[in-house]
Amino acid sequence: MIMLTLILVLLIGGAVSWWSERFGSNTPRLCALAIVVADLIYLLVATSSLSTEPFAIGASAPTWLLSYQLDWIPRFGISLHLAMDGLSLILITLTLVLGAIAIISSWNEKNQRQGFFQANILWTLAGVVGVFLAVDLFLFFLFWEVMLVPMYLLIAIWGHEGRAYASMKFFIFTQLSGLLMLVAILLLAKLHHSATGVYSFSYFELLNLDIDSNTAYWLMLGFFIAFVVKLPSFPFHTWLPDAHTQAPTAGSVILAGILLKTGAYGLIRFTVPLFPNAALEFAPIAMTLGVAGIIYGAVMAFSQSDFKRLVAYSSVSHMGFVLLGVFAWNALALQGAVMQMVAHGFSTAALFMIAGALQQRLHTRDMNKMGGLWHHMPRMGAVALFFALASLGLPGLGNFVAEFLVLVGLFAVSPWTTAVAALGLITAAIYSLIMMQKAFYGQPSSEFEVDDFAILDMAAMGVMIIALIGLGLYPQPVFDLVQPVIDALLAATMGGAL
């Protein structure tokens, strides 16, 4: 019930926030914030007071903390099956924390139709939480779609000047790639039928399915493409700079901070475990895409003059590390990939909030029109500096731990790939520092009459700063939560990938 409640609170809360608009245009955001924070507290309280030991579901290893199953369409073996392990717990916590921060980030934006805006945010969060919990593939696909539609609306309704193009591009990319996954899911259920006589969409039953290697390869590709479009990976990333640039700040925060992680999660949870041998065979290509994304994203980020586009391309670069970590498929690299998901969530969300704050104050995202802003807004400058340093992988912050682990894990698999990927450390420095230079350093202009970050902004930033320092200096709690999951995955795919 805990998990169902988590999702329902967000779904219903969205409707409530919308409805609360009748009490004034500021009520929905208060309402939404309260709902997300309440959901977060509920999650933490409920999971910290779990009395049972981790248990096994089906033939899986005993790594699961919660499980909840309801029959849905028994004829096709579809059930409402939710389950939570350490990996999903981490990601849901991240989702709710960043969800709250996203709502705060929209505090000062004068958006029309506040109620519907906040409702869409909460519904997106509900979809994401569902994605992280669903262990029935049909249900998973349902949530996958649920998070897409409100996100599309956020961009299409409240986006900037090019929102129509950007939202359509986002929708088509995700929808088309999702279609491939749907086909793969249906085929899996069909294969289960021909093997056992019954249909099943259950993750745990499909895990042990015997599939001939050729079919497995194609099915694996179906999942892979859906997830790397979301991640996004080179060359499927081109929707992301547009979507990010055009989305309202809260949309960008959720998109970069959370939605991209569903792609990474899918790779770890489904693509490799369902098709270990095919994934191993495919690993060189996936790793090449990862490296290409790291370098390409970084070079593109450097060439942008739009602050938001720069941050968007930096996401492409950072997500390349996740792809590498997943396909290196050993304990160090996987821990690194998970850590990258969390750390990048915070660092990029913060950078998008800064971009939003700049746009709101200067009415431009063009860095060529900025400069010397440190003089006007030292607090914002210092915060931007912190996250720029996080983004370039400064040791002591979470992003470094992530990238170092991915690379050290990858080195054992492929030293040369590692060597090329490590170039990303240099290119990241180049774009991060040029961003600071163009926006915050240089001669201050007397044209700007701008306010620095206020207390609420600083509080949100403070949370993310503390989180990144904590992850950087003492990441062990996250490792400890994820380690059993990773061990089980590695054990289950032994003889497969690595």
Added chain:
Amino acid sequence: MLNYVWLIPLLPFISSVLLILTAGRLPRKLIAVFGAGSVGLAALLVFAIGLQFMQTQTPYSVQLWTWMDIGDFTPGFSFYIDQLSIVMMSIITGVGFLIHLYSTEFMQHDSDYSRYFAYMNMFVAAMLILVMADNLLLLYLGWEGVGVCSYLLVGFWYKDAANGAASRKAFIVTRIGDTAMALGLFLLFTELRTLQIQPMLEAANNTWAIGDIMPAIAALLLLGGALGKSAQLPLHTWLPDAMAGPTPVSALIHAATMVTAGVYLIARTHGLFLLAPDVLMLVAIIGLATLLIAAFAALNQTDIKRILAYSTISQIGYMFLALGVGAWSASIFHLMTHAFFKALLFLAAGAVIHCLHHQHNIFKMGGLRGKLPIVFWSFLIGSAALAALPFTSGFFSKDQILLSAFEMHGPATSFASNIGLNFNLGPWLWAGGLLGALLTAIYSFRLVFIVFFGESHTEPDKQPGWRMATPLALLCVMSLIGGWFALPLANVFPPSAEHHVSYLIEGISIAIPLIGVLLAWLIYYKKINSFSFFTDSSNGQALRRFWKSGWAIDRLYNSVLVSPYIAIANAMRGEWLDKIYHGVVSICVGSHQLLSNSQSGKIRWYLISMVFGLIVLVSILGWAN
């Protein structure tokens, strides 16, 4: 006392965090107390711990907490204290405190007083972690930390875009080296399953034999990091530009501490480098090449700080030379004496700049001997030590390096004999080092004679106060007597042989710097014209411009690396991949239009197409049958 060793980096760190959080709202006096006081306290602690350590002499390690624990990857936040770390910590906190004290006056009127000390304290904390770390990952944290602080301090006066460019260059060039070093860490962990330095060196010794390829690659990668941080060829180009920062920053970061981190790294992992004699030879050759190239460049600069910057590159070249010939103690010894006299020179140069309305050009100075007496004597003593005149600190350390180079037998490596290097390299290294020493003496006394003698061009408008004068005086003392005591490094490094060189060699080593001073006196004080045939000819002028530009290496990098990168990035800006996706869209839209044209609503067209379709169908059927 040793239990409190963790307090040493923590003190400046806390002060830095405090200054960041208060964001300049504290009164200036309090900022100065926190900024300089925290480093001073740390220095006292180091002193107390050093005294205690001298009695026990056994390395002390302490783990604060486990940083990460994944399988056998278990780096900790742990410190390892031995004689080498104590020496480094003493330099960092001792010289560091003097520079902080000096800064309280030097930066007095800067509007960002608090931010300055926040960065400086953070730097000291990171540098301390670097030399105290017991594993390479924690060392890397300090390593990157000092890099970032250097970036922030070089670009401290951010309103000038040129400072920003200099700071980015410093960070990115060193990052190239750091990336190599990170790869070295990956390799070492993958092969030896630990990053803890002492066990790692032991494992390396047990796993690999001298001359194996793996230790050579690992050593090369670590060397890459060292070359970047310590501004050695080919990654030295950032240091002269880094002079854009406030002068005390140059004294602390770009003379006394951070730039010697590479030397520390190689000395700390000397067990690995001993397994790779080829790489060690490369270290010596790079050191020699750097020290000569930088000395020629220093001789032709006109900016007082750039002279000192090239001089720093050159002196670190000596340290690398020492490392390369296995004279580990001599290298650290020179690191220490250099910290004294180069910090002194930078602070004295800062005082000149401070008192002369930010004048940097030495040819606009002159005759300052009587007007700034404290500064003059500081500069004279610093230059004497830099030039290694007898009985100054620099003399003892440089002498050891040159003699060790002379006595090096080899190269005995397989690689060297394969490429036909069968002769004894030692005397050549020694001769190169001597040429460098001659140049050092000339350029340092060129500076003294031009700035403090001759006609006056600019009048000083103030005198340094006590907070600037005291550090100068103390560093003068250290520059003079700092070489009279042997460093207690015998337990850290393998024993080095006693020097058995003839009195002739020893005599030449002593005489060369004196000849250099004499030459400088003749050329820049007496202004004799015997060299004008060379300096005034067009070839001579071109050569001097070439040297002044730092052998045009910057221009080379700009055209080979920087400009192409920018060009490629700009060419890619508009996301060419979208052309493919837009192509798909165009196909869809095109076929959509084609099909909608068929739905024109005109019955005639429908009839014709139906008839046409029927004909086609029937003919297909007929053909099929």
